[in-house]
Amino acid sequence: KKEDVEDGGGGNRVGMKRHRTSGGWMLRERHFFHQGKVQCATIHKESSLLVVGFSSGIFGLYELPSCNNIHTLSISSQKINSVSINKSGEWLAFGSKKLGQLLVWEWQSETYVLKQQGHSQGMNCIDYSPNGSHMVSGGEDGKVKIWQCSTGFCFVTFTEHTGAVQSVKFLSKGNAVLSASLDGSVRAFDLVRYRNFRTMTTPKPTQFLSLAVDPSDEIVCAGTQDSFEIFVWSLKTGRLLEVLAGHEGPISCLSFNPIQPVLASSSWDKTVKLWDVFESKAATQTLQHNSDVLCVTYRPDGKELVSSALDGQIYIWNAIDANLLGTIEGRRDVMGGRKKSDRTKLASQASASSFSTLCYSADGKCLIAGGNTKWVCIYNISRKTCIKKFPISSNQSLDGILDQFNTRNMTEAGPLNEIDHDSEEEREDARGRKDETLPGAKRGQLTSSRKTAKAIRSTCLRFSPTGRAWAAATTEGLLIYSLDETSSFDPLDLDLDITPARIYKSLEDKEWLDAILMALRLNEASVLRSVYERVPKQDIPLLVSSIPAPYVKRMLDLVAVQASSSPHIEFHLQWAESLLLHHGAVVMQEFSTYSAPLRAMHMSFSRQMNDLSHMCNNNHYSLAFITSQAESDGQSL
Known part of the structure; x- marks a missing residue:
């Protein structure tokens, strides 16, 4: 009995076939790669495809058992650590550990399905947009990334900084972000054109640790690590306005009062100082602590601020008279x-x-x-x-x-986990970057090769x-x-059981939710209108509260269409009010997705209001006479 068996092999060869007989194994074929060392590989049995990822950032697609090369592409500057194929064999997924990169490639059309990359090193700072739909992050790699909160995807990356980003802030209008970095610059990025439109620097090179923007988006303040000063710029012109001195340690955090033009700064000199940046260069108040202050922030109403110290205490202060209200252990x-x-x-x-x-x-x-x-x-x-x-x-x-x-x-020498007993692959990686390391460095690109x-x-x-x-x-x-529930996937969008007859049967049984959901799936105009108008007015709030999130946009579209073609104004307003009341958080979180149906509803209601107001103004006295006659007869309209 004889049988051919495939063996993945090792090193830079793959596809080794051994001929098994009753006596043992015999080498039959050997195929070599020349793109680099093999890091990962996977096989799709149904289509007999082999995908191999190499240390050079190149991947290859091969046909088995002949091992013919179908496709080769360079997708990264670093080695590919993992690879996978979807069930149909059309999409190839790759992961790069060092870059934090994820790619999905459709090899037949040679296009990217997904391309995402996080921070290759640690993440230092984040901030929410004013409407909560986006986030900005800054990292040790010097990159500033903008994320979509609903999907978790990064849609723009700014790479202008040459040092670690220590603080980021959204402007109050949400159309730009600011970032402060150890490279000695504060940069402003436009989220409409995706460009760096303002760069603010100091006369002497310095490193920034903290950042704050006043509520009017006119003044930008940044605290330094080495000179212990606070620099104040005009965002409109980029000109340096003031330099606030007084701290005796690095400025760990800055925070503007949301109501008053007062800036709070915390420092490692065990103080929090309050500054009036528009009136004086000197601190108006100094709040003493028992140890180094690590963070300070104002309450949203501006009447209170809290600070955190190195001794574990959280101090609560009155922002008006600077009195200590209490502490949290x-x-x-x-x-x-x-x-x-x-x-x-x-x-x-x-x-x-x-x-x-x-x-x-x-x-x-x-x-x-x-x-x-x-x-x-x-x-x-x-x-x-x-x-x-x-x-x-x-x-x-x-x-x-x-x-x-x-x-x-x-x-006695330390934990066993930190003793270097790496594999040959890890030792080669360490030798490849030995000239770029700095002894004792714990983060950044100069991290030492010691295992921690x-x-x-x-x-x-x-x-x-x-x-x-x-x-x-x-x-x-x-x-x-x-x-909130983040999952909005509905796998049963349409099936053979959804028919007009079944929808009308649900209406007869007064199963309003089933009827409206099936009508939305079927998406026939006549059926949608019939179901929409037959729902009793008093049942609309309860019905809307049970509608799943994936159907909210379709319901808003339906209300907009019906409001433009039907005279039942109060009925449409009841639908719109209930939808926005129960699903307002979902709408605000993904406002760009829901903006089109909201505008359509607004236009429909505005047009009907204009028509009614014009007719009522022309018949003002007639309406007043009718209502007065009804009141005199003891009747109500």
Whole structure:
């Protein structure tokens, strides 16, 4: 008995066939690749396709068993770590670990189906757009990325910075973002034309740690790391207006009062200073702390501000008279998670005993806090208590996740996990970048080749302006926690059971929800109008509250069409009011998707209002006479 068996082989060869006999194995064929070392491979059995990813960023598509090359393409400058094929064999998916890149390629048409790339290094800062539909992030790689919150996709990347981005801010109108970087520049990016339209620098090179914009979007302030100064520019002209001096340490955070022209700055010199940037160069108030101040932020109404210090305390201040209202002891809440280098549990408690980022909720009643720990805490300000704790990761490969671990792995030379016993592939990667490393560097492109585990932490937290979600920039990327249902996929869009007869049967049985959903799927104008008009007015609010999110846009389109062709104005307004009342959060989150039906509804209602107002104005006295006669007869109209 003889049988041909395929063997993937190793190194840079694939497709090795061995002829198995009763006596053993015999080599039959060998195929070599010349694009580089093989990193990953997969086979699609139904179509006999082999996809191979190489260390040079090239992938190859081969036909089996002949191993003929069908397609070869370079998709990345770094090695391809993973590859997969969909069930039909048309789409090829590739992942690059070093670049944080995901690609989906349709090989027959030679087009990209999906192309996404995150920050290749850590994410330092984030901010929500005013309507909560977009987010901006800045990272150690010097890139500024704009994300769609509903899909999680990045749709524009700005690469003008040459150093790590430390702070980002959306303008109040949402049409531009600002970023401050360690390269000594503050840049403004236009989200309409996707360009860098303003670059603000200092007379002497410096590094920026923090950024703030006044509510009118006219003044931009940035705090420095080395000169301990705050620079003030005009966004309109890009001219440097003032230099605020007074701190004796790096400016860790800046925050503008939403109501008054007052700037709050926190520093490692154990103070928070309040500045009137329009009137004086000197600080108007100085708030003393017991240790270095890491973060400061104002409440949305501008009447209160909070600051976080290195001793784990959260200080609550009156923003008007600068009096201390109270403190929150956050040391116990933030503790948890022992690092591999911590020889004792007390060492882990000392390293994660403070909050480095704070943010108020939209209503100002709650405060979210995070730092060098796996926990994100939400506090009730009035009660000064922690009401909820969220673990941002359960990935045990990260440092600081486990509360306890085996102490036998701790040796005199350090943890066994950090001893270099890498594979040949990892050693070759380290040798390839040995000339570009800096001893002792823990982040950035100059990271040393010494093996260390990434520590879990949250570098920035932000509440959504809608109050329905909050986001965290963490070691594992950008995380969004939401109260709304994000899934809007309906797999049963149309089937053979959806017929006009069944829809009318549901109407006879007064099953309004089933009838309207089936009519939307069938999408016949006459059936839609019949179902729409037969729903009782008093049942509309309850019906609309049960409509799934994928059908909201279709319902708005239906109301817009019916409002333009039917005289039942009050009936249409009841539908529109109920839809916006129950699904307003979904509409605001994806406003660009729903803008067309909303404009159509507005035009229909405006036209009918103009017609009615013109007719009522011409018959004003006749209507007044009719109503007065009815009142005199004791009747109501």
